[in-house]
Amino acid sequence: MIDQSRLRVATVGVNRETVKRLCDNVSLSGAAIFVDEIRELERINEFLVRTLPNIVVVGITCQVSEFDAHIVARSLRNARSEASVICVVSEPLIDKVPEIYKAGIHNIVLESDISMEFSRAITSIAAGGHYISRRIFGLIREPDIRSFYAALNTGPVAPKDTGAGPLSEREEIVLKLFAFGFSTKEIASQLRVSTKTVETYKARASDKLDLRSRVSIVKYGCQSGWFSVLIN
Structure with missing residues (x-):
C-alpha cells in the first residue's frame, strides 16, 4: 500500500499529448503530483533516482520500443523501489493487452481512457489493488x-x-x-x-x-x- 499523501507519478515512453491529459487528470483530481517524464538519453536507473516515483506510467505506442513495462519493472526491482507500473496502450496495439497481462503487468489503461480513468487507476493501485480499463478487460481471455x-x-x-x-x-x-x-x-x-x-x-x-x-x-x-x- 502506497502513502497517498506523497504519491508521485512519472512517465516513460508516453507521448506528449497523453502526458498532458495525464497531468490534467492528476491536477483536477488532486490524487497525485506529476513529477517528470524520462529525458532524452537518460537511463532508467538514473530516471528512477531523480524522480523517486510511486507510479511509473509506461507508454506502449509501437511494436518495437526502447522501453517496455517489463524493463521498467525489472529496473524498479533492481533499484529496490516499491513503485508500481501502469501500461498505457494505444488503440492500434490493443491486441497486445493479453500478452502484457500474461507477462505480469496487471495495471493497464487504454491511452484514450487516460482523461477519465487515470485518477481511479492510481487510487486503486495506491490502496494495494490493480486496475484494468473497462474497455480492455474483456480482451483477457485467460487471466492468471x-x-x-x-x-x-x-x-x-x-x-x-x-x-x-x-x-x-x-x-x-x-x-x-x-x-x-x-x-x-x-x-x-x-x-x-x-x-x-x-x-x-x-x-x-x-x-x-x-x-x-x-x-x-x-x-x-x-x-x-x-x-x-x-x-x-
Missing part, C-alpha cells in the same frame, strides 16, 4: 487465476441471512472466482481440491447468501465490491 486469487482473498464476509453464519474463507474465494468466470476445474486446480469439493463450497456459500444463479452471484459481488479489486 493466481493474481485474482491473491487480490480477492480478503477474508470472510457476512451473509444476508446472519442466522446461517459467515462464509468460510474457502467458500468466499470459490464464490468470488466463480463470479469472475473461472470454471470449477480451474478453481479446483488452484485450490488443489477436487471439483466435487469446489461444488460443495459453492453450494454452501450460495445457500448462506440465498443466491440461486450465476447472475445473482455476480450482482452480489458487485454490491460487495469484489470487482473493484481489479477494475473500477
